[in-house]
Amino acid sequence: MYIVCVRDHLMIAHSFKGEIFGPAQRLHGATYVVDLELRRPALDEDNLVVDIGLASENLKQVLAELNYRNLDDEGAFTGANTTTEFLARAIFDRIAAFIAEGRLGESARGLASMRVTLHESHVAWACYDGPLPTPARS
Amino acid sequence: MYIVCVRDHLMIAHSFKGEIFGPAQRLHGATYVVDLELRRPALDEDNLVVDIGLASENLKQVLAELNYRNLDDEGAFTGANTTTEFLARAIFDRIAAFIAEGRLGESARGLASMRVTLHESHVAWACYDGPLPTPARS
Amino acid sequence: MYIVCVRDHLMIAHSFKGEIFGPAQRLHGATYVVDLELRRPALDEDNLVVDIGLASENLKQVLAELNYRNLDDEGAFTGANTTTEFLARAIFDRIAAFIAEGRLGESARGLASMRVTLHESHVAWACYDGPLPTPARS
Amino acid sequence: MYIVCVRDHLMIAHSFKGEIFGPAQRLHGATYVVDLELRRPALDEDNLVVDIGLASENLKQVLAELNYRNLDDEGAFTGANTTTEFLARAIFDRIAAFIAEGRLGESARGLASMRVTLHESHVAWACYDGPLPTPARS
Amino acid sequence: MYIVCVRDHLMIAHSFKGEIFGPAQRLHGATYVVDLELRRPALDEDNLVVDIGLASENLKQVLAELNYRNLDDEGAFTGANTTTEFLARAIFDRIAAFIAEGRLGESARGLASMRVTLHESHVAWACYDGPLPTPARS
Amino acid sequence: MYIVCVRDHLMIAHSFKGEIFGPAQRLHGATYVVDLELRRPALDEDNLVVDIGLASENLKQVLAELNYRNLDDEGAFTGANTTTEFLARAIFDRIAAFIAEGRLGESARGLASMRVTLHESHVAWACYDGPLPTPARS
Numbered sequence: 006m007y008i009v010c011v012r013d014h015l016m017i018a019h020s021f022k023g024e025i026f027g028p029a030q031r032l033h034g035a036t037y038v039v040d041l042e043l044r045r046p047a048l049d050e051d052n053l054v055v056d057i058g059l060a061s062e063n064l065k066q067v068l069a070e071l072n073y074r075n076l077d078d079e080g081a082f083t084g085a086n087t088t089t090e091f092l093a094r095a096i097f098d099r100i101a102a103f104i105a106e107g108r109l110g111e112s113a114r115g116l117a118s119m120r121v122t123l124h125e126s127h128v129a130w131a132c133y134d135g136p137l138p139t140p141a142r143s
Numbered sequence: 144m145y146i147v148c149v150r151d152h153l154m155i156a157h158s159f160k161g162e163i164f165g166p167a168q169r170l171h172g173a174t175y176v177v178d179l180e181l182r183r184p185a186l187d188e189d190n191l192v193v194d195i196g197l198a199s200e201n202l203k204q205v206l207a208e209l210n211y212r213n214l215d216d217e218g219a220f221t222g223a224n225t226t227t228e229f230l231a232r233a234i235f236d237r238i239a240a241f242i243a244e245g246r247l248g249e250s251a252r253g254l255a256s257m258r259v260t261l262h263e264s265h266v267a268w269a270c271y272d273g274p275l276p277t278p279a280r281s
Numbered sequence: 282m283y284i285v286c287v288r289d290h291l292m293i294a295h296s297f298k299g300e301i302f303g304p305a306q307r308l309h310g311a312t313y314v315v316d317l318e319l320r321r322p323a324l325d326e327d328n329l330v331v332d333i334g335l336a337s338e339n340l341k342q343v344l345a346e347l348n349y350r351n352l353d354d355e356g357a358f359t360g361a362n363t364t365t366e367f368l369a370r371a372i373f374d375r376i377a378a379f380i381a382e383g384r385l386g387e388s389a390r391g392l393a394s395m396r397v398t399l400h401e402s403h404v405a406w407a408c409y410d411g412p413l414p415t416p417a418r419s
Numbered sequence: 420m421y422i423v424c425v426r427d428h429l430m431i432a433h434s435f436k437g438e439i440f441g442p443a444q445r446l447h448g449a450t451y452v453v454d455l456e457l458r459r460p461a462l463d464e465d466n467l468v469v470d471i472g473l474a475s476e477n478l479k480q481v482l483a484e485l486n487y488r489n490l491d492d493e494g495a496f497t498g499a500n501t502t503t504e505f506l507a508r509a510i511f512d513r514i515a516a517f518i519a520e521g522r523l524g525e526s527a528r529g530l531a532s533m534r535v536t537l538h539e540s541h542v543a544w545a546c547y548d549g550p551l552p553t554p555a556r557s
Numbered sequence: 558m559y560i561v562c563v564r565d566h567l568m569i570a571h572s573f574k575g576e577i578f579g580p581a582q583r584l585h586g587a588t589y590v591v592d593l594e595l596r597r598p599a600l601d602e603d604n605l606v607v608d609i610g611l612a613s614e615n616l617k618q619v620l621a622e623l624n625y626r627n628l629d630d631e632g633a634f635t636g637a638n639t640t641t642e643f644l645a646r647a648i649f650d651r652i653a654a655f656i657a658e659g660r661l662g663e664s665a666r667g668l669a670s671m672r673v674t675l676h677e678s679h680v681a682w683a684c685y686d687g688p689l690p691t692p693a694r695s
Numbered sequence: 696m697y698i699v700c701v702r703d704h705l706m707i708a709h710s711f712k713g714e715i716f717g718p719a720q721r722l723h724g725a726t727y728v729v730d731l732e733l734r735r736p737a738l739d740e741d742n743l744v745v746d747i748g749l750a751s752e753n754l755k756q757v758l759a760e761l762n763y764r765n766l767d768d769e770g771a772f773t774g775a776n777t778t779t780e781f782l783a784r785a786i787f788d789r790i791a792a793f794i795a796e797g798r799l800g801e802s803a804r805g806l807a808s809m810r811v812t813l814h815e816s817h818v819a820w821a822c823y824d825g826p827l828p829t830p831a832r833s
Contacts, residue, residue, distance in 0.1 A: 006549060007504045012542040014402045018294035018310035018351070023189050027196065028349040034294035034310010038403045048508075051437050052500040057543060058441065073304040075294070086190040090145045094186075126290045127314045127817060128150040129195060135144060152816045156708035156724035156765070161465050165472065166763040172708035172724010176817045211718040213708070224466040228421045232462075264704045265679060265728045266426040267471060273420060282825060283780045288818040299603050303610065324784075327713050328776040333819060334717065362604040366559045370600075403541060404564040405609060411558065428678045432570035432586035432627070442625040448570035448586010452679045487580040489570070540566045541590045575741050579748065638742040642697045646738075680702040681747060687696060 006117075009054040010042040011061045015068040019076040019087045026086075032077070035125050037092065039068060040132075041100060042120040049112040059109045067099045089123050089131035097121040097133045104137060144255075147192040148180040149199045153206040157214035157225045164224075170215070173263050175230065177206060178270075179238060180258040187250040197247045205237045227261050227269035235259040235271045242275060282393075285330040286318040287337045291344040295352040295363045302362075308353070311401050313368065315344060316408075317376060318396040325388040335385045343375045365399050365407035373397040373409045380413060420531075423468040424456040425475045429482040433490040433501045440500075446491070449539050451506065453482060454546075455514060456534040463526040473523045481513045503537050503545035511535040511547045518551060558669075561606040562594040563613045567620040571628040571639045578638075584629070587677050589644065591620060592684075593652060594672040601664040611661045619651045641675050641683035649673040649685045656689060696807075699744040700732040701751045705758040709766040709777045716776075722767070725815050727782065729758060730822075731790060732810040739802040749799045757789045779813050779821035787811040787823045794827060 018034040041064045043055050071079070076087045085091060097119060104113050122132035156172040179202045181193050209217070214225045223229060235257060242251050260270035294310040317340045319331050347355070352363045361367060373395060380389050398408035432448040455478045457469050485493070490501045499505060511533060518527050536546035570586040593616045595607050623631070628639045637643060649671060656665050674684035708724040731754045733745050761769070766777045775781060787809060794803050812822035 007508070007545070007547055009504055009545045010543065012403065014404070016305075016309050016311050016402070018308050025189055025191070025194055029292075031349050032294050032351040033292050033349040034312075035292050036310075036312040036402050048502075048504060051439055052502045052505040053439070054504050054545065056439055061542075073307050073309040075308040088186075088190045090147055090186060090192050091190040094145070126292070126312050127288065128199075128290070129148065131145070131147045131192065133145055150817065152818070154719075154723050154725050154816070156722050163465055163467070163470055167706075169763050170708050170765040171706050171763040172726075173706050174724075174726040174816050211721050211723040213722040226462075226466045228423055228462060228468050229466040232421070264706070264726050265702065266475075266704070267424065269421070269423045269468065271421055283784070283821070283823055285780055285821045286819065301603055301605070301608055324778075324780060327715055328778045328781040329715070330780050330821065332715055337818075364600075364604045366561055366600060366606050367604040370559070404613075405562065407559070407561045407606065409559055426679065428680070430581075430585050430587050430678070432584050443568075445625050446570050446627040447568050447625040448588075449568050450586075450588040450678050487583050487585040489584040540568070540588050541564065542566070577741055577743070577746055640738075640742045642699055642738060642744050643742040646697070680751075681700065683697070683699045683744065685697055 006044055006046055007048060007054045008042050008044045009057060009060070010040050011057060011064055012038065012040050013061070013064050013068055014038045015072040017071060017074055017076050021086050021088070023086065032075075035089075037089070037123040037125055039064065039096065040120075040122040040124070042122070043113075043116050044118045045116050047115075049115060051112075053112070055113050055116065056110045059113070063100065063103050063108055067096055067103065070099075089125050089129070090133065093121045093123050093131055093133040096123075097135065101137055144182050144184055145186060145192045146180050146182045147195060147198070148178050149195060149202055150176060150178050151199070151202050151206055152176045153210040155209060155212055155214050159224050159226070161224065170213075173227075175227070175261040175263055177202065177234065178258075178260040178262070180260070181251075181254050182256045183254050185253075187253060189250075191250070193251050193254065194248045197251070201238065201241050201246050205234055205241065208237075227263050227267070228271065231259045231261050231269055231271040234261075235273065239275055282320055282322055283324060283330045284318050284320045285333060285336070286316050287333060287340055288314060288316050289337070289340050289344055290314045291348040293347060293350055293352050297362045297364070299362065308351075311365075313365070313399040313401055315340065315372065316396075316398040316400070318398070319389075319392050320394045321392050323391075325391060327388075329388070331389050331392065332386045335389070339376065339379050339384050343372055343379065346375075365401050365405075366409065369397045369399050369407055369409040372399075373411065377413055420458055420460055421462060421468045422456050422458045423471060423474065424454050425471060425478055426452065426454050427475070427478050427482055428452045429486040431485060431488055431490050435500045435502070437500065446489075449503075451503070451537040451539055453478065453510065454534075454536040454538070456536070457527075457530050458532045459530050461529075463529060465526075467526070469527050469530065470524045473527070477514065477517050477522050481510055481517065484513075503539050503543075504547065507535045507537050507545055507547040510537075511549065515551055558596050558598055559600060559606045560594050560596045561609060561612065562592050563609060563616055564590065564592050565613070565616050565620055566590045567624040569623060569626055569628050573638045573640070575638065584627075587641075589641070589675040589677055591616065591648065592672075592674040592676070594674070595665075595668050596670045597668050599667075601667060603664075605664070607665050607668065608662045611665070615652065615655050615660050619648055619655065622651075641677050641681070642685065645673045645675050645683055645685040648675075649687065653689055696734055696736055697738060697744045698732050698734045699747060699750065700730050701747060701754055702728065702730050703751070703754050703758055704728045705762040707761060707764055707766050711776045711778070713776065722765075725779075727779070727813040727815055729754065729786065730810075730812040730814070732812070733803075733806050734808045735806050737805075739805060741802075743802070745803050745806065746800045749803070753790065753793050753798055757786055757793065760789075779815050779819070780823065783811045783813050783821055783823040786813075787825065791827055
């Protein structure tokens with residue numbers, strides 16, 4: 006299996022609901038350093054997993070929709086605790102949709118699986134890892 | 144699959160037996176920066192993989208039992224070469240027992256697998272990765 | 282010159298005023314990984330720059346007063362843009378006061394200067410570096 | 420599963436063919452920080468995944484054959500785009516051959532799989548991950 | 558003293574002249590992860606050391622003039638060994654000129670000194686650190 | 696000012712004397728990732744701060760005299776608490792002596808100052824920074 010990873014970041018505010026979150030129930034924020042890993046079993050004809058320029062641009066575009074925002078006010082997340090692991094999945098789903106739409110290039114339809122990791126500090130990170138939806142590869 | 148990781152560290156002395164270890168047969172020591180990764184297929188009702196506070200506290204407690212010690216004098220390791228990979232497994236087993244005892248919260252019984260990584264320098268690390276024992280999840 | 286550094290982090294929300302800040306005028310947030318460097322020309326009688334345990338505890342206490350908060354609501358910062366460099370100075374001043382009060386130990390009065398660095402992402406950091414006020418060293 | 424990883428680096432020049440590469444079609448270069456991960460299901464009798472000294476030496480030897488070179492002039496790569504993911508595979512294959520030849524020690528024949536990661540900057544990396552060829556483990 | 562730092566990178570090919578360089582006399586290459594530190598004794602009226610957006614854009618522009626190139630063919634460096642420390646100075650001088658031209662904003666004329674660091678691998682870096690030319694601050 | 700830095704590491708056991716050290720009074724150990732920074736105001740005729748190969752080799756040799764040892768048994772440190780900051784100074788002095796002896800090359804006599812940093816974990820480091828003795832530069 007071949008993997009390529011590109012990195013970017015986003016900075017958001019949010020709060021959590023539930024006693025388990027302790028002081029994080031207050032409005033606070035985070036920088037998430039985001040790693041997008043893309044995997045495929047064989048390289049394309051250019052010896053690439055994916056066009057790394059397109060991968061970086063699309064990651065930046067997905068993050069721009071969340072960046073410099075208070076996630077408590079984002080309609081897409083109403084009622085949800087926007088934990089690091091939840092956000093990793095939300096970003097995963099948006100990148101997967103972009104791949105299905107062909108925005109990472111035709112060759113990107115050969116991608117088999119993906120991981121999105123959000124580093125929230127020097128001592129904690131979370132990720133979502135899964136196969137890419139079948140429609141994206143047909 | 145969702146993964147959450149927390150980081151801590153421990154500082155120990157030890158020596159190895161066997162010519163393969165060269166100068167490391169002498170009494171020396173190491174700082175291990177320890178990453179504990181916890182995995183589950185779906186988030187719990189709080190949108191969490193695990194209560195990250197409990198995960199951090201339990202990792203710290205497991206490491207405290209080894210920290211600032213000469214492992215050559217620890218009864219639990221008598222006769223064993225306490226290599227980085229061996230220690231990763233020892234910490235894995237202790238965390239797994241804590242999960243089975245419910246110390247990481249009831250929800251943590253939904254954890255499917257785990258990885259414990261010990262970084263011993265800027266150029267070497269080792270880990271043990273495996274499923275969590277069935278009793279821990281029933 | 283001898284230097285000792287300890288690291289911790291904090292997670293806050295805030296917004297900025299002024300066109301120069303672009304999208305960061307919206308309420309957003311940040312994780313700051315904080316490095317506290319303490320300097321002195323000669324070691325104390327224990328061969329230490331400072332009691333590293335006390336340094337870590339006091340850094341944690343200073344950060345706790347800001348952690349998991351919306352800085353726009355903190356009275357101490359009313360009307361101020363809480364930029365990374367501004368916050369580095371605010372933390373510097375609080376640590377300096379703690380040193381003057383003897384909270385880092387009597388020996389810490391021998392400290393000559395200090396640096397507080399806030400890493401806001403993998404591509405940006407800011408710091409404030411300066412001498413410790415004379416009263417702290419008398 | 421147990422994993423051990425060692426790190427080294429190499430510095431090369433190369434160019435790419437194909438419009439998709441944009442300015443990287445020009446002769447340029449890269450530092451690749453290389454991580455070699457070796458995996459096996461059980462430790463050997465010394466409690467090791469592999470002799471870490473032999474693993475490091477062999478990685479260095481494989482990298483030495485490529486280091487400080489213009490890859491456009493290397494016969495082994497004629498006509499190929501030496502992308503990061505392609506090079507990860509090339510290094511993987513050479514290490515796999517060394518293991519098959521017994522250069523990492525007899526015990527290394529118990530290795531089950533391997534990953535070679537090349538970090539090309541602070542924001543991008545690529546790797547090849549796969550099982551070790553059956554002949555190496557018989 | 559306040560400091561702000563932004564990070565970017567460039568990828569180049571080059572060769573060195575002189576026996577002291579050993580195998581690096583051959584055409585090879587490097588990724589340089591570049592840190593630009595900007596310093597001033599007091600913050601501006603926005604509580605900034607510098608407009609971090611302008612600092613990042615100008616660093617990117619300076620690096621773009623060198624990026625994806627064979628430095629042996631660059632007229633500006635004819636006859637010079639483009640060592641890491643030499644390149645740090647070259648980038649320093651170009652950024653200093655940009656500051657003098659006002660490209661980092663009028664407020665940037667208050668900058669007192671600067672450091673440019675080039676990380677060439679996980680085990681080596683070099684930098685140039687110096688005051689900003691007087692014309693830039695008048 | 697130009698600076699070049701090379702990195703290596705060492706792994707030792709030791710114990711401390713004095714209640715201030717708490718559990719670190721027990722025999723334990725540490726990995727120290729060591730950064731050696733060398734500074735000079737102008738480059739030599741090869742555009743170098745120092746022959747980086749010689750700097751790395753000499754750092755490795757100095758560390759080899761301490762590596763894989765119990766520092767409590769080293770005659771050179773009898774009665775001393777071998778804290779991180781103390782060890783940074785000890786390594787500084789040995790490198791300074793090597794420079795004075797010409798082991799880093801004749802050109803290295805132009806070095807003006809030096810810093811030795813020991814990273815003991817992901818959350819703590821210490822260093823000694825100072826001018827090089829005059830005899831080394833005459």
